[in-house]
Amino acid sequence: MNPRELLLDSFRAAIDAADPQKIVPAHLPEPPPGNTLVIGAGKAAAAMARAVEAHWPAGNHLEGIVVTPYRHGLATNSIMVIEASHPIPDIQGEMASRAILESVRMLKPDDLLLGLFSGGGSSLLSAPVPGVTLEELKSVTHQLLLCGASIQEINIVRKHLSMVLGGKLAAANRAPVRCLIISDVTDNDPSSIASGPCAPDPSTWQDVLALIERYAITVSPQVIEVLQENSRKSSNGGAGETPKPGDPVFRNVKNRIIATARQSLAAAAQFFQAQGITPLILGDTVTGEAREVAKMHAAIAREIRHYSNPYRPPVALISGGETTVAVKGTGKGGRNAEFLLSLAIALDGLENVYALACDTDGIDGSETNAGAVMAPDTLSRARQAGIDPTALLDDNDAYTFFEKLGDLVITGPTYTNVNDYRAILIA
DSSP states (O other): OOHHHHHHHHHHHHHHTTOHHHHSGGGOOOOOSSOEEEEEESTTHHHHHHHHHHHSOTTSOEEEEEEEETTOOOOOSSEEEEEEOSSSOOHHHHHHHHHHHHHHHTOOTTSEEEEEEETTHHHHSOOBOTTOOHHHHHHHHHHHHHTTOOHHHHHHHHHHHBSSTTTHHHHTOOSOEEEEEEOOSTTOOTTTGGGOTTSOOOOOHHHHHHHHHHTTOOOOHHHHHHHHHHHHHHHTTOSOSOOOTTOGGGTTEEEEEEEOHHHHHHHHHHHHHHTTOEEEEEEEEEOSBHHHHHHHHHHHHHHHHHHOOSSOSSEEEEEEEOOBOOOOSSOOOOHHHHHHHHHHHHHTTOTTEEEEEEETTSOOTTSSOSEEEEOTTHHHHHHHTTOOHHHHHHTTOHHHHHHHHTOEEOOOOOSOOOOEEEEEEEO
16 A cells, blocks of 8 residues: 555544444433434534434434534434524524523423533533623634644634533523534643533633733624623622533533544554554644644654654654634634645755644644645655745645645545544655
């Protein structure tokens, strides 16, 4: 098998380990005496809903609403699937959020609220708090995504500006809550995944104000007034804060992580091992600027290639997590393509080193590719085609670089999301 196919097959193994159809059934709760309401949000929400329907005991009432990004919808029977915008919220997400909230408020103590959450849910559950318009929420979200803030920091803001996130959904409900969660964050913290609609939120309005200031986010006077007023109320013990750890609203709430990046990396490692290639998992919590993380990966690859340290080739370096990109250029491309272009420049055609960097949800940034692949001849082919790698990296235009070389990886939606997957094969 050639190196490119090995890398692509390892990526498929990683995705397969987080397939909702395979992992949801074993975690389903017992049906309640009353009705079951299924609610959910995220890139895996429709696939999770379909898995619930396929394995829910016959004769037990089931209905619900889940919201998922455009092109991620699947056919279901009793659970309504609504598509909305990601990562910038839109009116579809707002209406779906309000419908979910109203449905949750109608539950009785003998009913069950079954939550299905995965990465991407934060922008989909976008009903803004009073005093904040959807347009203002969109503007704040857009700026946060471009400034280099971590996903945890972005979600602190989202939790407080949404009527549903940060434990507020659990607080609106009287029934037992059981949430099944596919994690796309490095610490697998339920409060961070889809901004924790049914999880305690330790962050505060003061944290939101600090982040707005730190990243120089431009907001309207009306939003500043909402932030400051709620900050004053929460400081004085008043209402308006998200429910915190220990709050009685979480007494009968259970959040269960059913898929993680670590599980997917382990599946990829098993795949490489079966091919006679030594896998080395660098970690599932790799963060930082994508281009800088790539330089560190390149250093490890050179050490193995030149000195067989810590292992003799063939070796596969595997890592997950979520890097960031502080966008300064005007180009196209997500964090995985940017990582890979920076890696190619750092390796400078190092013989027998190949790499793949993709997002397990099938979408890298705002384009249609999951990521890209790289080979020892990537830079030489680019230069022969008149493509300047450094100039495109400076312009945050890694998508164009790999598109022109025909090296994009395009999977379409995978209906799951356990964050980034990177594999460097030292043959």
